[in-house]
Amino acid sequence: MKCKFCNKEAEVTIRYPRMHLCENHFKEYCENRVKNVIDKHRLIEKDEKLLVAVSGGKDSLVLAYILNKLGYEFEGLHIDLGIEDYSEMCKKSSKKIFSEIGLPLHIVKIKKLLGRGIGEVKTRRPVCSYCGLTKRYIMNKFAYDNGFTAVATGHNLDDESAFVFSNILHWNIDYLSKQGPLLEAEDKFVKKIKPLYELRDKEISLYASFAKIEHVTKKCKYARGATSIKYKKFLDILEKDNPGIKLNFIRGFLRNRKIFKKKDFELRECEICRMPSQGKRCAFCRFWRLKEPLMFQ
Template identity: 45%
Template sequence: MNITGMKFCERCRKKEADVVLSTVRFCEPCFIEYFERQVQRAIDGEKLGAEMFSRDSRILMAVSGGKDSMTLWNVLNDLGYETCGLHIDLNIDEYSEVSRRVVENFAASKSLDLIVVDLRKEYGKSLMELAMRDACSACGLVKRYLMNKVAYEKGFSVLATGHTLDDECVTLLGNLTRWNLEFLQRQYPILESTHPKLVRKVKPLFRISDEETAAYARIKRLEFVREKCPLASGATSLSYKKVLNELEQRHPSLKKAFYLGFLKNKSLFGKEENFELKTCESCGMPTANVGLCAFCKLLERPKRRHDEKSKVKPLSI
């Protein structure tokens, strides 16, 4: 066999490299072994001071239908953890229909439990009907609220999300450019519960790049939604991601050094302030606000505006 010019896996040095990343080459078996090991290191809490969850934990896995969340759900299942998927149908036209179908098909193929929350059926409005101006902010608010609410009410011990190294770098860069110390103090792969109704949140993919999740999804032949959310166009996070990708091309491993360096030196940004969370007067879930939580205010806002319009008297001519 002519092996001139053939590039071998840098791990086993026996098979031809099928996965070529910006910094290393793998054959497919070695890449999957590497990928699972990185996720397991995150779960075990290596250099974090605490493990994310144990084999006995009941894990609620937030799945949007995108590459990263589908990858995490698959790898947790392959590693033998007990998971139940949670999909939030935001009723964003065809995009939400396709996303929901992808998640339901995966759950059925693996015989995994799945909880679906349909925003319009549960609360009478789609995301676009709830959002007044910034749909992305409203989306984040709705997802955070519903993920925690379902996790708490269904008795899960931990909520896992598919945030990758790239996502964490984008968030970190955004917080640094605005010097949001409160968010910098709170950004971490493990967010502990600070209220009886607040479930612990973890990000097992914080060591994994988007490039790596794409390779994993390809090898495992995972179905996922390839289109970007139609509401995300023009989001500031996309600009940050573009800048970081350009820097990574010039300086491989910069993203990992950036984020892991932040975790190592997180104390420089001060200690997170301990403030007592309150309880929403309407839904009973935890909130930083007095009275209604942000989600309940979002539900009430369109109604209030409609009520105010209905009270306006016609002008006399």
């Protein structure tokens, strides 16, 4: 089978939109998809001071690689979660890609900052729940303290369709109203963007292997049993018989998202860190029992 755009043998078949592509045209197709999402949703403004959060996994490293290829200027942030050799591998892959693209990478070490790594806190709360809280808080606070105007993350089509699907299933309207490739800045919350919003998991893996992007394939030991995996598997079954269903689901959701609009919470300032909070102290300062704010300047 020949590539749709040149005479070379096709290496990849995309089922929706259906086409056969050679390696180079497949990479170009992925890069164009990212560019289209950025332009369509106006994710990156002209003078944006952009921070790209990288975990060491394929998604965020492909994101950094493609944004650099598309000519965007940015700096990276890697959060070292302190999960034994897994975190060491993640840090190594993140450093490698940033040294290859020649852009600065900041590394924040949770253990050094908070005394314990993820998984070392005695709590009834599931590890992934406080890991997520910690990552979201640090990404935003680091960006805010250092004058970044946007934070990009590597969430892809499979992550986002599973997230929307599970939240519709449970009618978590609060989560749905603000879900999408762009979350505008508000108060001390820096703008969040997801340029890989329309790229599939498999496409990103293939891109990483064609572009020879070394990334961590080992799963974090706490990932087992995450409910999002079940929803992803279910959507994969649907996609198999109905190519394009995830993309159409997520695009339809964005067109109709306003029906989930809920009144915003009144936010006040956390008495410890002065970041927006629903209560006297924000969830992050409460969980880590902080007496002083974390500062990243």
